[in-house]
Amino acid sequence: xxxxxxxxxxxxxxxxxxxxxxxxxxxxxxxxxxxxxxxxxxxxxxxxxxxxxxxxxxxxxxxxxxxxxxxxxxxxxxxxxxxxxxxxxxxxxxxxxxxxxxxxxxxxxxxxxx
Numbered sequence: 540x541x542x543x544x545x546x547x548x549x550x551x552x553x554x555x556x557x558x559x560x561x562x563x564x565x566x567x568x569x570x571x572x573x574x575x576x577x578x579x580x581x582x583x584x585x586x587x588x589x590x591x592x593x594x595x596x597x598x599x600x601x602x603x604x605x606x607x608x609x610x611x612x613x614x615x616x617x618x619x620x621x622x623x624x625x626x627x628x629x630x631x632x633x634x635x636x637x638x639x640x641x642x643x644x645x646x647x648x649x650x651x652x653x
Contacts, residue, residue: 552586557617557625560600564616567591591615599624
């Protein structure tokens with residue numbers, strides 16, 4: 540059974556994946572590792588790989604096969620169209636929702652409430 544606290548990150552998984560790809564090309568397992576470092580939560584492969592595939596099919600990302608030792612790995616990077624998508628997602632967070640998130644994470648505001 541999923542913990543309720545894990546559900547809060549579920550809606551942010553895909554924007555975080557886009558953000559990670561924006562910073563550098565990554566393969567699926569690297570995304571899973573980085574997500575855990577950022578959030579403390581495990582990102583399931585069943586979320587990552589279908590999303591990467593969808594990004595590629597729709598032209599938001601492109602994949603390239605590389606070799607790491609004897610293993611063949613597919614690195615994904617955002618295309619120009621993918622960067623535009625990330626910008627649209629960022630714009631969603633710069634409107635009123637940004638203020639809500641800032642208030643949500645600002646512990647100082649909580650300490651000064653009556």
